[in-house]
Amino acid sequence: MIRKQEKYRCTFYEEKEENCVFSEQFEAFEAMFNAISDAIVLVDVERRIFRVNKGMETVFGYTIDDLKGKTTAIIYESEEEYLRQGKIRFNLSAEEKKKPYEVNYRRKNGQVFPSETIGTIVKNSAGEITGYIGVMRDISERKRAQDEIHRLAMTDHLTGLGNRNQFNRRFDESLKLAARERNMLALILLDLDKFKSVNDTFGHPAGDALLQSVAGIFQSNCRETDVVARLGGDEFAILLVHPEGIPNIQMVVERIISKISRPFKILGENIVTGVSAGIAIYPDDAVEKESLIRLADLALYEAKRSDKNSFMFFHPDLMPE
Numbered sequence: 649m650i651r652k653q654e655k656y657r658c659t660f661y662e663e664k665e666e667n668c669v670f671s672e673q674f675e676a677f678e679a680m681f682n683a684i685s686d687a688i689v690l691v692d693v694e695r696r697i698f699r700v701n702k703g704m705e706t707v708f709g710y711t712i713d714d715l716k717g718k719t720t721a722i723i724y725e726s727e728e729e730y731l732r733q734g735k736i737r738f739n740l741s742a743e744e745k746k747k748p749y750e751v752n753y754r755r756k757n758g759q760v761f762p763s764e765t766i767g768t769i770v771k772n773s774a775g776e777i778t779g780y781i782g783v784m785r786d787i788s789e790r791k792r793a794q795d796e797i798h799r800l801a802m803t804d805h806l807t808g809l810g811n812r813n814q815f816n817r818r819f820d821e822s823l824k825l826a827a828r829e830r831n832m833l834a835l836i837l838l839d840l841d842k843f844k845s846v847n848d849t850f851g852h853p854a855g856d857a858l859l860q861s862v863a864g865i866f867q868s869n870c871r872e873t874d875v876v877a878r879l880g881g882d883e884f885a886i887l888l889v890h891p892e893g894i895p896n897i898q899m900v901v902e903r904i905i906s907k908i909s910r911p912f913k914i915l916g917e918n919i920v921t922g923v924s925a926g927i928a929i930y931p932d933d934a935v936e937k938e939s940l941i942r943l944a945d946l947a948l949y950e951a952k953r954s955d956k957n958s959f960m961f962f963h964p965d966l967m968p969e
Contacts, residue, residue, distance in 0.1 A: 687784040693777055695719045695734060707786050709756030720782075725752040725760050737767060737780070753784065761788045804878040806856055807863035815877035815885055819937050822875065822889050826930055831890040833930035834897045837944045838866070838904075840882035841922035841956040850917055857914045858921060865907050869900060894929075894961075901925050901959045909957055922957030924948060933962050 681688065687707040690699035697715045705711050708723055715722065724730040733751060748766040755761065767782035802814035810818065819835075826833040840862065847855040859882065866876045866884060875887035891897050904923065911918045926948025928940045943962040951960040960966075 684783075687786075689715075689720065689723075689782050689784070690779060691720055691782070692779045695721075695780070697722075707755075707784065708753070714756070723753050725754050750787070761786055762791050763787060807860055807878050809863050809867065809884075810875065810877040812877065812879050815875065815879065815887075816937075818875040818877075819887060822887050823930065823935075823937060826890070827935075829890070832893070832932075834886075834888040834891050835928045835930070835940045835944045836886040836888065836897075836901060836925050836959075837927075837941070837948045838884040838886065838923050838925045839948060839952060840908075841924060841952070843882040843921060846919055846921060850915070850919060854915050854917065854919065858912060858919060861912050861914070862908055862921075862923070865904060869904050869907070897927065897929075898959075901927065905957060905959065924951040924956055925959035926951055926962065927959060928962045 682702040684701055685703050685706065687704040688701040689697055689704060691697050696717055696719055698717070700710070700712050700715055704715070710723070719730075721727060721730040724733070729752065746766075746768075748764045751763055751765055752760050753763050763784045764787045765782055765784045767780055769777050770779040770781060772778050802810060802817070804811040822833055825831070840858075843855065843858070846858055859878070863876075863878065863884070866886060870876050870886060870888070873889045875885075875889070877885050879885055888897055888900065891900075905925070908921065908923045911920050913919075926944045926946065928934065928944035928947065930940055933943050934940045943966075946966045946968075947960045947962040950966055951958050954960075
């Protein structure tokens, strides 16, 4: 039989009872227990809470009076997650139980936060499970730092667009989605016209400001589902995800070219530039990322060679002999 809660309270030094062998250590344990900044919760076999430390109030906002007698469902992000964790935690191997795991909890104020949790079952001298101890560490700051590091690794610091790393990752994802849903995908490679002369004439601060302005035009003329990236220098790429058709792609490119061809007021100067674009279509032109990039680059080269501030779709005649 599983012990009832009252019979193993003294195992966790909750009260000084005459029959508790370790009652003389209660005060030392209590001080140590409450000095731990992580939240600690003790539950019975039905996952009813009967003991928490002061860290529980700091992390979750709950006191023992708020929680006592309630199940740990009250601290989980959802009822579904509470039930799922219950099935997992009591059925892991001994080695797996030693490993910390991440799970989302909910504070008393309703805020959901990520936690690194480690727990263990408690058994009596007969080997019967009498409860469970969980230690929960709020890792919100760590997650924010990790997200920021990831964002910086995937973002062009000057324009705020995705960088080449993000472009490649999103390109792979978009190709898989297009293949699965049998949709079109348009790759547009863009290169500013006369950008070197802008840097030479007005200086690099003006060139940087121009790149930022141009990036804003690219982004404002694409949908949230599209991918806009700066590949380096004055080279950009746009992935139009599931465009409605060739006319729609052409309309987007023409609108971008029209807006960039207008003079930019930068650092008190009127700066005139332009943009050329080369376009390759999945799956009409190619189905692999590298091939699409190569074909769009051929189209871009031809657009710049024949008439700057223009665009060109790839066609087989552009293939070198």
